[in-house]
Amino acid sequence: MSTHRVRRFQPRWIGYLVIALVFATACVVLSNWQFTRRAEAATKVLLVETNYDAPTRPATEVLTSLDQFDRSTMWLPVTAEGHYLPEFATLVRNRVINNEAGFDSVVPFLMNDGSVVVIDRGWVPASGGDEPAHAVPLPLTSQTTITLRLRASEPQIQGQQSTAVSIPTLNVESLSQRWNLPTYTALYGELVTETPAVGSFGTLAVMPELTEGNHLSYALQWIAFAVMGFVGLGWIITRERQIARTGEQSRRRKTPSRDESEEDLIIESQLAP
Numbered sequence: 001m002s003t004h005r006v007r008r009f010q011p012r013w014i015g016y017l018v019i020a021l022v023f024a025t026a027c028v029v030l031s032n033w034q035f036t037r038r039a040e041a042a043t044k045v046l047l048v049e050t051n052y053d054a055p056t057r058p059a060t061e062v063l064t065s066l067d068q069f070d071r072s073t074m075w076l077p078v079t080a081e082g083h084y085l086p087e088f089a090t091l092v093r094n095r096v097i098n099n100e101a102g103f104d105s106v107v108p109f110l111m112n113d114g115s116v117v118v119i120d121r122g123w124v125p126a127s128g129g130d131e132p133a134h135a136v137p138l139p140l141t142s143q144t145t146i147t148l149r150l151r152a153s154e155p156q157i158q159g160q161q162s163t164a165v166s167i168p169t170l171n172v173e174s175l176s177q178r179w180n181l182p183t184y185t186a187l188y189g190e191l192v193t194e195t196p197a198v199g200s201f202g203t204l205a206v207m208p209e210l211t212e213g214n215h216l217s218y219a220l221q222w223i224a225f226a227v228m229g230f231v232g233l234g235w236i237i238t239r240e241r242q243i244a245r246t247g248e249q250s251r252r253r254k255t256p257s258r259d260e261s262e263e264d265l266i267i268e269s270q271l272a273p
Helices: 002-010 013-053 171-176 214-254 257-272
Strands: 079-084 090-097 102-111 116-125 144-152 187-195
Touching: 013 214, 079 187, 090 116, 102 171, 116 144, 116 171
Parallel strands: 116 187
Antiparallel strands: 079 102, 079 144, 090 102, 102 116, 144 187
C-alpha cells in the first residue's frame, strides 16, 4: 500500500502547496488589516456615541495641554468665552458636502485666559477654482460665548502649499505661526453655537454616520479566499490522480496480460501443423 502511494505522488504537488500557502498567508495578512480597520472604525463610532451629545463642559476644564490632544475627548462639546481674531481668518480647500466642492472657513478664537483655539465656522461653496462662490462672512470682534466640538488637528500634506486664499489642510500648528499667541496646536473646534451671535457663518458640520463600514465582511471574505485556495489545491491533486488512473486503466486494456499471452501461445502451438 505504501509503495503504491509513493508511486502516485507527484513532486510538482509540492509547488502547488507552496503557492497555496503563500496565497493563504497574503489572505490572512489582508484579513487582519481589515479587522484592524474595523476596530479603528468601531472606536470612532464609540467616541461619537459617547461624546457627541454629552453635557457641555467649560473648555478650561477639558483643554489641559497646548500641544497634546486627549483623543478620548474627540467630539466633546465645550464652551469658551472670548472673541474672534478675524484678521487671521483663512479657508481650508477641497472640502466636499453632498458631492459639491468648497472650503471650510477657519478663524482663531482668543479665549479670556489668553490662549487661542482655532474654530471651523462652517463650509462655503467654491466657484470652481481656488475661490469661494461668494464672500465669506467674518465674525465681529465683540465678546461672545461659543460652543464647539473638539477635533484633532489634521496632518500636513507633502507637496501641498498654502495660497493667498486657502490652506490644504487644517493643520493648526502651521496655521498658528501667523500669530504670536499661545495656541492649542493639537486640536481645533467645530462651531455649534454663538451667544450672542457675532456674524453669519457657513454650513455647520453635522453628526458623522455611525457605521463601521464593510471591514468585517471584507475580512471574512479574505479568510474564505484562503480556505478556497486549499480547496482548489485538493481539487487539482484529485483531478490529476483521476486522470493518471484513467490513463493507466486505458493502457491496461490495450496491453494483454501475461496469462492471456501464454494462453495464446499454447493455442497457436496446438494448431501448428
